[in-house]
Amino acid sequence: VQDSETQALVHFKVSEFSAMMGELKQASDGVRKALWVSQFLNYEKMQLECTELSVCVFTFLGSLGRAKKMLHNVVAAMPVSSPNYLILALFARASLFVGDFGCAEMALERIGRFEAGTFEKNFDACVTKLLKSEMPETLLALALLLVRKYEKRDLATAAAIRGTELLHSTNLNDLPLASFHTAAFLLTAFAECLAGVPLKRKRNQARKTHRLSFSQIAPYDESSITPSSRQIRRNARKHLKQVVSLLWRYAQVYRPCKAHYTYCVGLHRKILNGKTDVKTFLAAAELAETAQTRYIRALGLFEAGLADPAYLNNAKHAFRDCMEPRSKPEGKGPLGSDAPYELKLLEEEDLL
Numbered sequence: 001v002q003d004s005e006t007q008a009l010v011h012f013k014v015s016e017f018s019a020m021m022g023e024l025k026q027a028s029d030g031v032r033k034a035l036w037v038s039q040f041l042n043y044e045k046m047q048l049e050c051t052e053l054s055v056c057v058f059t060f061l062g063s064l065g066r067a068k069k070m071l072h073n074v075v076a077a078m079p080v081s082s083p084n085y086l087i088l089a090l091f092a093r094a095s096l097f098v099g100d101f102g103c104a105e106m107a108l109e110r111i112g113r114f115e116a117g118t119f120e121k122n123f124d125a126c127v128t129k130l131l132k133s134e135m136p137e138t139l140l141a142l143a144l145l146l147v148r149k150y151e152k153r154d155l156a157t158a159a160a161i162r163g164t165e166l167l168h169s170t171n172l173n174d175l176p177l178a179s180f181h182t183a184a185f186l187l188t189a190f191a192e193c194l195a196g197v198p199l200k201r202k203r204n205q206a207r208k209t210h211r212l213s214f215s216q217i218a219p220y221d222e223s224s225i226t227p228s229s230r231q232i233r234r235n236a237r238k239h240l241k242q243v244v245s246l247l248w249r250y251a252q253v254y255r256p257c258k259a260h261y262t263y264c265v266g267l268h269r270k271i272l273n274g275k276t277d278v279k280t281f282l283a284a285a286e287l288a289e290t291a292q293t294r295y296i297r298a299l300g301l302f303e304a305g306l307a308d309p310a311y312l313n314n315a316k317h318a319f320r321d322c323m324e325p326r327s328k329p330e331g332k333g334p335l336g337s338d339a340p341y342e343l344k345l346l347e348e349e350d351l352l
Contacts, residue, residue, distance in 0.1 A: 004037055004040075004041055005041060005043060005046075007037055008034045008037035008038045008041065008043060008046055008050075009034075009046065011030050011031070011033045011034035011037065012030075012031065012034040012046065012049060012050055012053070014030050015027045015028075015029075015030030015031040015034060015053060015057075016031075016053060016177065018030060019031075019053065019056065019057050019060070019177060019254075019256065020177060020253070020254045020255070020256075021255055022254075022255030022256045022291055024057055024060050024061050024256060024292060024293075025061075027053075027057045028054070028057050028058070028061065031050050031053045031054050031057060032054070034046070034050050035047065035050035035051065035054060038050055048084065048086070048087070051070070051071070051074060051087065051090075052086075052090070052178040053177070053178060054067070054070060055067050055070070055071065055090050055094065055178075056177055056178050056180070056181060058070070059097075059181050059295065060256045060293050060295075061292070061293070061294060061295075062293065062294030062295035062296075062297075062298070062321065062322035063322070063324075064094065064097045064098050064295065064322055064338060064340055065098060065322075065323060065324050065336070065337070065338025066324065066338075067094045067097075068091070068094040068095055068097070068098055068100070068103075068338065069338075071087065071090055071091040071094050072091065072103070074087055074091075075087060075088060075091050075107065083110055083111075085111050085135060085138065086135065086137060088107045088108075088110050088111050089107070089111060089135055089137035089138040089140075089141050090137060091103070091107045092104040092105075092107035092108050092111075092138075092141035092145070093137065093140060093141045093144070093185070095107065096141060096144045096145060096148065096341065097295075097340065097341060098337065098338050098339060098340060098341060099148075099339075099340075099341035099344045100337065101145065101148070101149045104141060104144075104145050105119045105145065107141070108126070108130060108138070108141060108142060108145065109126065111130065111133070111138055112126060112129045112130050114126060114129075123150075127142070127146070127155060130142050130159075131155075131158065131159060131162060133162075134166060135166065136163040136164070136166040136167040136170075136182050136186070137163075137182055138163075139159045139160065139162050139163030139166065140159075140160070140163050140182055140185055140186050140189060142156075142159045143156045143157070143159035143160040143163065143186070143189040143193070144156070144185070144188075144189050144192070146159060147189065147192045147193050148192070148341070153193045153194075154193075154232055156189060156192070156193045157189075157190065157193040157194065157232050157233070157236055158232060159189070160186055160189040160190050160193065160236070160239070161232070161235060161236060161239050163182075163186050163189075164186055164239040164242060164243055165239070167179070167182060167183060167186065167243075167246075168242055168246075172246065175249060175250055175253055175254075177254060180247075180250050180254070180257055180260075183243055183246050183247055183250070184247060184260050184261075184264055186243055187240065187243050187244070187247070187264045187267055187268065188264075188267065190236055190239070190240055190243075190267075190271060191267040191270065191271055193236075194233060194236060194271050237272070240268055240271065240272075243264075244264060244265065244268050247260070247261045247264050248261060255291065256291050256293055258287055258291065259284050259285075259287035259288035259290075259291050259293050259296045259297070259300075260284075260288075260293065260296050262280065262283055262284035262287055262300075263280075263281065263284035263288075263296050263299055263300050263303075265280055265284075266280035266281045266284060266300070266303060267303070270303070276303060276304070276306060276307035278304045278307050278308055278311075281300045281301070281303040281304040282300065282301075282304050282311075283300075284296060284297075284299075284300035285297045285298075285300030285301050285304070285318075286300075288300060294318065294321050294322050295322050295340065297318050298315055298318035298319040298321070298322060298340065298342070298343075299342065301314045301315035301318050302315040302318075302319070302342050302346075312346065315342075315346070316343060316346055319339070319340045319342060319343035319346075320339075320343065322340050323336060323338055323339055323340075324336075324338060335347060
């Protein structure tokens with residue numbers, strides 16, 4: 001048994017190194033072997049680490065449906081009385097990447113120890129409790145759900161701020177690869193909440209801003225939240241800088257992070273200036289094509305296409321490349337359940 005555990009650990013470490021170097025196919029194959037051995041041995045700690053790494057690699061590869069399916073299977077086998085909150089948060093995030101709000105809510109309800117359907121029945125109670133989570137992964141999923149389904153931008157921004165605070169309170173000195181996407185998609189959450197709301201002020205308008213503590217946000221009141229939207233957006237600017245700085249460190253060390261970092265730089269500029277830097281998003285798409293990080297290539301083309309519709313058709317094809325072959329519709333058929341959220345938006349809005 002000891003030899004088998006060592007074998008699983010070796011597979012895992014080799015896979016982790018492959019992922020860091022951008023050899024994503026090798027990383028995917030290796031971590032699958034490590035996961036199989038750890039499951040066979042019922043080696044729970046290794047199973048969790050392998051699952052985290054698998055999700056990370058699938059996200060780099062743009063295999064969003066595979067990540068969700070794998071996490072769904074893990075969640076389905078999870079004891080109701082003793083759930084793994086990190087896995088549930090990752091499942092919620094993976095579900096949101098493909099626009100499955102129902103699964104995302106189910107996972108968040110389990111994290112909050114609520115009955116199924118509580119989001120619909122008692123939205124305030126769910127949000128109030130989940131905003132007090134101590135896990136940045138949970139706050140990220142909550143932020144994306146609030147802005148994408150409920151269009152509660154201020155609440156979503158508050159969740160993203162809280163998630164960023166928690167992320168920076170953890171020890172990230174060794175830059176764990178599994179934490180990269182949490183940081184990167186926190187910036188996405190900020191962008192979806194604040195894009196189009198310029199945060200960059202002229203020098204003669206600059207004012208001293210006070211740090212927004214979480215105690216000022218919770219408890220959430222049905223009629224309004226404190227502080228004001230303007231204060232939340234001011235505080236978001238500081239947190240945006242922290243996230244971008246952290247992502248820069250990742251990009252200096254890990255090859256597959258460079259394209260996503262460049263994409264996030266474009267988002268950061270869009271939030272601050274209220275304008276889209278098409279060149280930055282196209283540069284991210286080009287880097288992603290070289291690194292074979294398909295989802296980031298699609299996102300870069302998508303953002304460029306929102307400013308210049310000439311790129312939208314390329315974005316649509318790039319998003320379809322993220323889908324499993326068997327779920328890709330022929331012609332103009334209906335999209336499969338694993339289609340990226342952004343592609344579903346394009347189809348719904350008929351932007352093409």
